[in-house]
Amino acid sequence: MAEFPPDDGRRHESLPDPHPDWRVIESVPEYETGWFVGGYDLIEQPDGSRKRYYWAELATAVVVTAVTDDHVLFVEQYRPTIRHEQLELPAGVVEAEESFTAAARRELREETGFRADSLSLLEDVWVATGALRHKRAYVFAEGLEPVGQELDANEFLTPRAIPIEEAIQTVRSRPTNEATLQGLTLADEEGLL
Template sequence: MTDDQREAEWPVHDSTVTWETEYFDAGYDRVERPGGERANYYWLSPGDSVSIVAVHEGEVVMVEQYRPRQRERFRSCPVGAVDPGESFEEAGRRELREETGYRAAAVELLQRYYSEGWLRKERGVVFADGLTPGEQDTDEGEFVDVVTVPVEEAIETARGEPTNGWTLTPLLLAREEGLL
């Protein structure tokens, strides 16, 4: 079945934006289900983001920071927004440099995926190596500590509470690709 055929089975009769901010839009689509009934499907539409798995001298480069939305301190892979016109690889290289100071000689896109069913955004997972240490260049209001973890402890570290998908999923993908 093609995407056009699927969309014909689930026609969108109306799309409403109920809230707009500089970071995301929120709204809903009025969709007709295959049985004929109509329902609202709510969504958030932030920009795409990237998680970076970076390895330097047998250590995974991570960041540690307090996340006010979750009210938790996380140790995680560097993660950030993909700017308009930027590829996941370009964003990964830039975010790694800004958050950690490390510059990557090579980056490789491992995967693109939708992290949540109600989010209209993709997350890219980028692997970075050939790293050169440097100075952080964080955004205003970003308070990030750089930490490194031995490769063999990275997944165990990511599974420690609190656990998040912007770290565990990328590390598992990198391990599956034989990069960890």
């Protein structure tokens, strides 16, 4: 049986105690890949019936909206899971004991080759709560200085800078992911773009 929560060096969010009307009979991790843990909770529902609620737990992640010289920094990369190249905001897993902004600083540096002077947390949210135990944070970065990329061995991506006024329309006109669109939207709503 997989260790739960996994002690994999990555940050995993603690779950609160269950609501008293939704009693957890058992929580069973059934499958571990090294990237996620899948399992189920057997729940006694408010009407007394029991049901298994299946979940997959992924480590906490961070998405970075970084602005320099009136441009937003993106990375272009092929995503084998959907068999398509995408334009995305820099992002990655938060390490154990690492803050959202520290993770954003590290990921931005590794993926784009820029170091940020100023980082601020825009929002942190639970993602796809019908199936996932996964928290994602959105961080805004500015005051950027080029210092050189440091890609992980499994990263094959190319940094791209898009003018701020074209950023949202550009990602909406080509394949992207929800994290990129949400990161841009949050920054725009805060008046940062």
